Amino acid sequence: MNSRSVRVRFAPSPTGGLHLGGVRTALFNYLFAKRYNGKMVLRVEDTDQTRFVPGAEQYIVDCLEWCGIVTDESPLQSGPYGPYRQSDRKPMYRQYAEQLIVQGDAYYAFDTPEELEKMREDLKTPENPSPQYDITTRMRMRNSLSMPPGEVDALLEAGIPYVIRFRMPEGETIQFDDLIRGSISNDTGLLDDKVLLKSDGMPTYHLAVVVDDYLMKISHIFRGEEWLPSAPLHVLLWKKLGWEQDMPHFGHLPLILKPDGNGKLSKRDGDRLGFPVFAMDWTDPQTGEKTIGFKERGFLPEAFLNMLAFLGWHPGTEQEIFSLAELEAAFSVERISRSGAKFDYEKAKWFNQQHIQRTDNAVLAAGVLPFLEAAGLPVDNKDVLVRVVSLVKDRCHTLADFAEQSAFFFRAPEQIDLDSIRGKWTPEKAAFYREWSDNFNAVGSWDHESINASFETAVAASGIKKGELMLPLRIMLVGGKFGPNVMDIMEIIGAAACKERIEAALAQL
RNA sequence: GCCGCGUUGGUCAAGGGGUUAAGACGCCUCCCUUUCACGGAGGAAUCACGGGUUCGAUUCCCGUACGUGGUACCA
Known part of the structure; x- marks a missing residue:
């Protein structure tokens, strides 16, 4: 780890609800920044204009705020390296793609989507179900590597749409040290010529992420494991662009898997199994479909974060319940695990329950x-x-x-579990409740102690066992066999309400 | 298919060449509570497989299997 100042970023794509995996990525970045006194930046990766979803960016900001993850720089809090929205940075990317062309590390490609599809279709075999645009195929495609220079210039001048592709070198091994997984290496011969600049002039993720991380002086990248396969490309880009000495450290976080079966946890799994996946309620502006969030399900933000932190990280001690401040103090990259974790909603609720008790x-x-x-x-x-x-x-x-x-503290129960009373019901008991409740005005100050004293006295006078009278009383007041101490309940709902509920129940017995 | 990454109870996981292989969630039993919970005490349940290396592998190495991610002008 070099000594420059720590700057991390959370770089979501504003295409819909914020998945809990996204929040965890944000959390780990945030925790790391806190731990090393660094800065946390929120960068919106909206290079795919076809997937633009109105409101999604604000929603992400709202989710982070609800969680308590504070950013130092973002589209809404500009800093020294703005703008923080890739669509607003569009003019910045092209020069780097062109620099690569000049260096011979990238090239123009004029293939239409149809032509690409045809190539993949034609070359598809059982052994190779997904042919790539790579060293083995690029010379049969229409690009500035395969066509005479004059023809390329003519197409460019005629305004024919094109993309800029990275020219993946052959025979090299790309190695880098992942903060979580150790040494990772890939053979460039197996990698494809990824599009860097799209025909609409927007960069792809690959170009944008490298350019922005460089320009924003990002020091460490914590992102999901799904990015591991493209990390070698990114490393190569850092090198070819001449920024190798500034390349951030990578840390690829383990995936969060669905509770049953296999695969990445998706919103669908939540719908199917009945638990939230998004941080907060999300309503799709196109379809109007609403998806429930942890916030609206009644989760405390710190419990949510605590639960997320334990999905892929462990403090190495027996402590499980952490406040955000405690997480900041305890967090360490060395204790992030490598294997995917299945999401367990029962455990999530337990974390919440523990935080509720402590609040x-x-x-x-x-x-x-x-x-x-x-x-x-x-x-x-x-x-x-x-x-x-x-x-x-x-x-x-x-x-x-x-x-x-x-509910029963605020209104009379709608349903009373009379069956649980009827079993041992007697006229004597009915008389007991009637007489006792008629004398509530004699209880004096209506509090737990006095009510209980009154009850004890009445019970003793009746000759009926106390236990025989306590449960029916509870049921008449709350509707069922649950809830806190009966005397506390009586104190809070008041003498009048108690009398009413007892009479209402008696009338039905 | 190919490439990458991974694999300790049902789940999250600690540990790491010699251990009775922690702890938590969930489940079961009991206690507490004249209810239900909370809490407490117990219980069942784990090192994917095969080869090495070693006096000794769950731990180190290599395979295999399985899982998962990627293989887009999506991120």
Whole structure:
């Protein structure tokens, strides 16, 4: 690792919802920058104009903000190396492609999409199902390597569309040291002549990523393993462009796989298995299709990040629950693993549950409120909400769980599990509840202690076992066999509501 | 097909030439709780296979298998 200052980037393509794998890539870059006092830049890779999706860029920014991943430079916070959107940098790329042509490391190619398809079709064999545009085929194609110079000039002058392709050398071995995987080497004879500049004048990812990383002085590149096969091309580009001494260190992150079967985790898997894949809700502007996000499912940002950090990284200690600040302090590239990890939604919920338990009740209440409102629960008192949150948080894995777990605090249960009461029901019990609730006004200050004392006294007088009376009481108040301490519930919902619910239940028994 | 990368319980994983091969999620049992959870205590469950190297391989090397990524004018 050289001594220049650390600059990393997260370079998503704004084509839709932000996948959790993307967030993890952003997180690892961010953590690395924090660890080495570096800068984190967000660069939008929108070189494919056919895949432009309105709103996707802002959505990415919003997701990072929700997560708590802070960028130092981005399209919205310009810095010394802007612009930070590749479409805005379009004029910057061509000169480098042309430099390569002059050097003999790239060439013009005039083949139409149809011609390319025909070549691939014609050359396809069982042994070689995907023929490449490479050293073995380029001389039979229409390019400045295969055609006489005069003809090339004529086409150029006539304004015939063309692309610029990299001229992959033969017989070389490209080797580089990956921060995560160690030495990686490839034989150039097997690599193809990738398009560098498209016919619309836009660079492809390959050209843009190298030019931008150079111009933006990026020192370390952490990206998904799907980029490993094209890393040799990038290394070659750094060399041919004369920037080898400034080449960043590469670190290819393991893939996040689907929980069942095999393959990269996709949005489809989430839809199919019922869990979110995107960081936040995403609505496709074309189809109007909405995809749920972790945020809206009730995840705490730090829990989300904590869970993501453990998908491919391990601190080497027993500690599993980390705040963002703790991750920043503990993160180390050496502990990133090489193998892909299957995403486990159950474990994700466990991380969330652990963070919920550690979150201050008032803070939690603020986060929970939107979920209760969405469930139509009338919450009119913040203090009561904080109290309720403290009582039910134990059993919540997501913020959304609070709605179900605390609904009875805010309104009478719609369904009462009468069957669980009827089994041992007696007229004596009915009389007990009727009499006790009629005397609620004698309880005095309506709090846990007083209510309990009143209950104990009444139970003793009735001669019925306490256990026989506690469960039905709970069911009458909350609707079922769940929830926190009954006396706490009674205190919060108030004497009047308790009496009403008991009477309503009695009427049905 | 070819090329790259990978392979410790169902999942995430620690470890690393000699260990009873950590821990967590999930699952099961029990305890706690006059409910449900939380929590606690236990339990079942793992080094892909074949060759080497070695006194000794889960660990090192080589193969094989399997998985996965790439093989686009997508990123």
